[in-house]
Amino acid sequence: MAAPLISQGEVEWITAGVSYNTRNDGRKREDFRHLKVQLGMLAQATGSARVQLGETDVIVGVKAEIGVPDADRPDCGRIVFGVECSPVASPAFRGRGGDELSSELARALERSMYPGPSGRGGGIDLSVLSIVSGKTCWVLHVDALLLNIGGNLHDAVSAAAQAALADAKVPKVQVVQGEDPSDEPDYEVDDDPSEAMRLDASGMPICITVSLIGGHCVVDLTVQEELCSAAAMQVAVDASGGVCGITKRRQKGIEASLAMEMIEVAQRAAAQLHTALSSSLAEQQGQQQMAVG
Amino acid sequence: MHVDHRRGIHSSATVRCRSPSTLATITHSAAVCRMESKYQALGRPGEGTVGVVCVGDVIEPQANDSVLRGHGTLLRSGSLVASRCGRVQRWNQLVLVEPLAGAYAAAVGHVVVGRIVQVEATRWLVDIHATTLAVLPLSTAGGAVRKAAEGAVDMRSILVEGDLIAAEVQAVRSDGQVQLHVRDAVASKLPPGTVVDIPAALVRPQRKHVHHWAATGIKAVFGCNGAIWIGVDGGSSAAVPGIEQVQAVVQAATAVRALAGVGQAITPAAVERMVP
Amino acid sequence: MPAAEYVSPEGLRLDGRRPKELRQLRAELGVLSSATGSALFEMGNTKVLAAVFGPKPVEQRSQEDEKRAIIKCEYAMATFSTGERRRRGKADRRATEITMAIRNTLEQTILTELLPRSQIDIYVQVLQADGGTRCACINAACLAVAAAAIPMRDLVASCAAGYLESTPLLDLNYLEDSGGGPDVAVAIHPNYDNRVVLLQQDNRLAIETFEQVLELAVAGCRAVSGFMRERLQEHTQALAAAQDAGEQDDVGGGDGEDDDDDVMGVDDF
Numbered sequence: 001m002a003a004p005l006i007s008q009g010e011v012e013w014i015t016a017g018v019s020y021n022t023r024n025d026g027r028k029r030e031d032f033r034h035l036k037v038q039l040g041m042l043a044q045a046t047g048s049a050r051v052q053l054g055e056t057d058v059i060v061g062v063k064a065e066i067g068v069p070d071a072d073r074p075d076c077g078r079i080v081f082g083v084e085c086s087p088v089a090s091p092a093f094r095g096r097g098g099d100e101l102s103s104e105l106a107r108a109l110e111r112s113m114y115p116g117p118s119g120r121g122g123g124i125d126l127s128v129l130s131i132v133s134g135k136t137c138w139v140l141h142v143d144a145l146l147l148n149i150g151g152n153l154h155d156a157v158s159a160a161a162q163a164a165l166a167d168a169k170v171p172k173v174q175v176v177q178g179e180d181p182s183d184e185p186d187y188e189v190d191d192d193p194s195e196a197m198r199l200d201a202s203g204m205p206i207c208i209t210v211s212l213i214g215g216h217c218v219v220d221l222t223v224q225e226e227l228c229s230a231a232a233m234q235v236a237v238d239a240s241g242g243v244c245g246i247t248k249r250r251q252k253g254i255e256a257s258l259a260m261e262m263i264e265v266a267q268r269a270a271a272q273l274h275t276a277l278s279s280s281l282a283e284q285q286g287q288q289q290m291a292v293g
Numbered sequence: 294m295h296v297d298h299r300r301g302i303h304s305s306a307t308v309r310c311r312s313p314s315t316l317a318t319i320t321h322s323a324a325v326c327r328m329e330s331k332y333q334a335l336g337r338p339g340e341g342t343v344g345v346v347c348v349g350d351v352i353e354p355q356a357n358d359s360v361l362r363g364h365g366t367l368l369r370s371g372s373l374v375a376s377r378c379g380r381v382q383r384w385n386q387l388v389l390v391e392p393l394a395g396a397y398a399a400a401v402g403h404v405v406v407g408r409i410v411q412v413e414a415t416r417w418l419v420d421i422h423a424t425t426l427a428v429l430p431l432s433t434a435g436g437a438v439r440k441a442a443e444g445a446v447d448m449r450s451i452l453v454e455g456d457l458i459a460a461e462v463q464a465v466r467s468d469g470q471v472q473l474h475v476r477d478a479v480a481s482k483l484p485p486g487t488v489v490d491i492p493a494a495l496v497r498p499q500r501k502h503v504h505h506w507a508a509t510g511i512k513a514v515f516g517c518n519g520a521i522w523i524g525v526d527g528g529s530s531a532a533v534p535g536i537e538q539v540q541a542v543v544q545a546a547t548a549v550r551a552l553a554g555v556g557q558a559i560t561p562a563a564v565e566r567m568v569p
Numbered sequence: 570m571p572a573a574e575y576v577s578p579e580g581l582r583l584d585g586r587r588p589k590e591l592r593q594l595r596a597e598l599g600v601l602s603s604a605t606g607s608a609l610f611e612m613g614n615t616k617v618l619a620a621v622f623g624p625k626p627v628e629q630r631s632q633e634d635e636k637r638a639i640i641k642c643e644y645a646m647a648t649f650s651t652g653e654r655r656r657r658g659k660a661d662r663r664a665t666e667i668t669m670a671i672r673n674t675l676e677q678t679i680l681t682e683l684l685p686r687s688q689i690d691i692y693v694q695v696l697q698a699d700g701g702t703r704c705a706c707i708n709a710a711c712l713a714v715a716a717a718a719i720p721m722r723d724l725v726a727s728c729a730a731g732y733l734e735s736t737p738l739l740d741l742n743y744l745e746d747s748g749g750g751p752d753v754a755v756a757i758h759p760n761y762d763n764r765v766v767l768l769q770q771d772n773r774l775a776i777e778t779f780e781q782v783l784e785l786a787v788a789g790c791r792a793v794s795g796f797m798r799e800r801l802q803e804h805t806q807a808l809a810a811a812q813d814a815g816e817q818d819d820v821g822g823g824d825g826e827d828d829d830d831d832v833m834g835v836d837d838f
């Protein structure tokens with residue numbers, strides 16, 4: 001399908017607004033749109049979250065499966081990221097139309113969560129997912145589904161993945177060794193939700209996309225604004241401001257000094273988004289507690 | 294600005310503030326309050342909104358109903374039945390169901406804001422968010438006709454893909470094709486500005502489709518197809534917009550989105566009340 | 570004799586329902602801002618989202634039909650929608666079959682001759698599957714089409730019924746569906762004497778039992794159609810009330826001011 005069209009007049013308008021720090025919806029360059037988070041709406045999933053950032057709408061489901069650990073990280077579990085573009089978001093995603101975008105988004109998520117050789121260096125300590133070292137572990141499949149395109153997909157998807165992992169209740173597993181030590185052990189999965197393990201997702205980085213419009217750094221772009229930007233940097237930043245990954249996007253080159261400025265903007269913006277996300281999570285989880293207890 | 298019309302919002306005094314976003318929040322609250330008080334005045338849902346039907350509902354006949362049936366209705370075993378959800382309207386003796394949502398249905402005389410999607414030899418194809426693409430023939434495009442008579446016209450020098458224009462619906466064919474008309478193709482191209490897309494059902498055909506704000510030099514075109522263009526008042530070759538113009542347009546655009554967010558009909562008068 | 574698995578001696582099913590009881594129905598309209606019409610439909614734990622784009626200009630001119638609208642349909646299941654995580658990939662045979670069922674049913678329902686040269690896209694996304702998925706998809710699609718104010722012959726309502734342990738059961742969930750008994754999925758036009766527009770049956774079923782099960786499924790469809798009509802009525806009334814609120818304001822002022830120029834406004838451009 002053809003890319004969306006925009007007129008010269010609209011591009012001039014958006015560029016002018018950005019230069020005056022007054023965007024089309026009244027936001028400043030470093031302001032985010034309204035963030036809405038809902039947890040646990042998929043009862044059959046290990047964890048789930050729906051995040052709406054302005055018009056962009058993403059739902060993430062986490063499913064836990066028992067599997068085999070990586071050979072080079074035998075005492076850790078695994079987290080596998082996947083992204084799909086639902087056709088309900090746009091006719092452009094019919095058939096295989098969304099494949100390129102979904103691979104790009106999944107790859108970006110994976111890289112920001114790179115756990116390092118020990119498995120403990122990434123956003124989530126993977127060693128908590130181990131069941132029997134070298135033999136069995138939990139494999140968490142984190143699958144994001146795009147429901148509506150409103151611009152700034154990368155940031156929304158990374159926030160939703162964090163929310164879903166924070167919501168995940170990994171079942172408790174009892175390893176029952178057979179009488180013969182060479183027998184394969186049996187695994188009893190405890191269905192009781194109060195015995196389930198919660199993950200500490202607070203160390204996860206969020207991806208912040210910083211774009212250049214008319215030489216100014218702007219975050220959380222709408223679809224129209226994205227059509228006016230020829231260069232962008234995606235910076236994964238964790239809650240303490242640490243930079244976990246950088247990717248340059250779009251076709252135009254960026255001077256080194258400007259690149260540094262963009263990283264600083266990303267750090268400031270990440271602090272805003274982390275605060276908004278963690279307060280939403282706290283509120284949602286508080287409500288869940290009240291509903292249960 | 295995120296709007297959720299299902300949440301209750303407390304009323305507030307009409308205080309004028311300088312910053313656009315605060316003004317928008319306040320005027321939005323005022324709009325919601327007026328709407329909520331009307332909800333209460335209308336009684337519980339269903340009382341004041343007589344004549345709302347759903348697909349498949351039988352429309353009770355009235356004495357003067359003619360044998361002709363209008364849009365949104367069909368015959369089933371001798372009774373008139375709604376084929377769409379909406380409101381029953383009677384114009385003279387014609388019974389029809391007016392939808393309150395859905396794609397734009399063009400009619401002669403409507404003013405629309407459209408985007409050029411294709412350039413052909415003697416015409417442009419325009420996306421007006423209708424069921425089919427509209428056609429803007431070179432022959433109806435005013436000033437360009439004289440140039441065409443002198444020799445080959447470079448269509449792309451007048452309007453290219455992506456350009457926004459304001460035009461009037463000149464004709465609607467039986468197969469749904471819409472023909473547009475402008476006084477001058479070059480002048481119909483809209484100057485720097487922004488488009489707010491809202492449901493077409495919220496913009497009713499008005500006598501006045503354009504509103505000017507003389508103080509800040511901006512104007513708005515209310516397209517019946519749900520595209521509201523707001524931007525600089527003046528020729529297409531206007532200089533870079535100034536900060537006051539940008540702020541004024543943002544206020545107007547936020548007002549339009551706020552009204553659309555609560556489902557209110559958008560008219561120049563309604564917007565003017567929020568952004569004088 | 571083995572103990573009853575699906576229907577207890579007291580006549581209760583695995584989830585506590587009676588044999589002729591529908592699961593809890595929920596629906597929300599207008600949930601996606603980019604689509605012309607959209608709906609979230611739930612039958613028990615089965616959750617389905619439908620979006621309608623159009624009627625709009627045809628994407629490929631070669632497919633344009635000068636007499637009617639063309640309908641494009643797609644059905645997708647999220648990887649997290651089933652108990653066991655699904656493999657990725659949209660193009661499996663079951664998905665194709667369900668897409669065709671949805672398209673076929675809506676083609677019999679939408680008055681396509683009223684919208685020549687246009688295209689209507691209907692997309693359905695399953696978020697959670699717990700039996701009765703194709704029925705929920707048809708219901709969600711119908712609501713989304715109605716919300717997009719596309720002219721329809723009638724509402725179309727769908728429901729399934731089965732037969733286990735000598736009992737006709739309405740609206741099977743996933744466990745009951747996997748019980749090995751027959752599964753009859755039906756869609757009807759409720760205002761045309763419940764005429765059947767979709768009928769699909771899996772597994773062996775004696776003809777006498779088939780009649781019972783079909784009757785039960787049609788009764789289920791009627792109940793679903795009543796629920797759908799209520800939701801659409803509420804939604805349309807809310808739209809009408811909101812639009813009226815704005816217009817009553819305008820009656821007071823606005824008319825008569827700035828009467829000088831632009832009767833039609835084109836001169837102004």
